[in-house]
Amino acid sequence: MKEQPLLIRDVPVSERPRERMLKDGIHVLSNQELLAILLRTGTKNESVLQVAQHVLQAFDGITMLKDATIEEMCKLKGIGVAKAIELSAAIELGRRIHNYMPEERYVIRSPEDVSNYVMEDLRFLKQEHFIALYLNTKNQVLHRQTLFIGSLNASIVHPREVFKEALKRSAASLICLHNHPSGDPTPSKEDIEVTRRLQQAGQVLGIEMLDHVIIGDRKYMSLKEQGYVK
Missing domain, CATH: 3.40.140.10 (Cytidine Deaminase, domain 2)
Structure with a gap:
């Protein structure tokens, strides 16, 4: 008998990424769960968590994801242009935050x-x-x-x-x-x-x-x- 796909609605509410983030904080989430929040939806046959897992497997966890192109992301099942663009934007924002250097503040002594x-x-x-x-x-x-x-x-x-x-x-x-x-x-x-x-x-x-x-x-x-x- 063919195994039924695991959809996000089949995951207990308390274990869904968004609900876990609200309840326990963002730091407890795995890379898979963070990706799932960004992707938002899965496919007809796979949950968003499964799609997120495919992305991580394709890019060696998050090691190569930071340099992934939109074209490379779109080759994955469940990732269209819109989702690839959103992922790229999130990655770029993270990169800019990491590289941000605050401007030197003016010091007043007199x-x-x-x-x-x-x-x-x-x-x-x-x-x-x-x-x-x-x-x-x-x-x-x-x-x-x-x-x-x-x-x-x-x-x-x-x-x-x-x-x-x-x-x-x-x-x-x-x-x-x-x-x-x-x-x-x-x-x-x-x-x-x-x-x-x-x-x-x-x-x-x-x-x-x-x-x-x-x-x-x-x-x-x-x-x-x-x-x-x-």
Whole structure:
């Protein structure tokens, strides 16, 4: 009597690749199961798991699969052009992730570093831009965010908006800065008040505000150096 093909619906639900991935995590899946998820469907006579097994057998496990062409994949039963393209795209994406080298992050060790980082972007602006630089434990810039545009005052610059991004980025600390369109970086009463409010909020949240730097025209002023940031 001819043996009936094993279809994916014949596999217990708890043992199907997608269900196992959701239940136990992707790391427990075999290469066959990962391939089966990418292939999605089998053929009339074979389950997707069996088709995945044929692919692995044809390419010596995953050893040669990374270099397989679409034409070579299409020679296998159950693999058409669409599936071959999807497999090739997944392999290429994995290769790019493996080879990815993060760009070197800018390190801030002084107010001068802050100035060098933003001076040319800010010194010609006609409105005040309030910006936060979010840093990791090595004082590398994780993210730069323009938070407010307009005259600086305590009602506009709310600590909630400043520190929301810090929490989102898991930042260890932050540096605030803004420009003075007049070109004179001397802090105003409002600048000092905003600085104190933000510093207090950072102390509560455990995210240190390292400085508030005011950018003028080729000049800057650090409120930390002026004694307003402790």
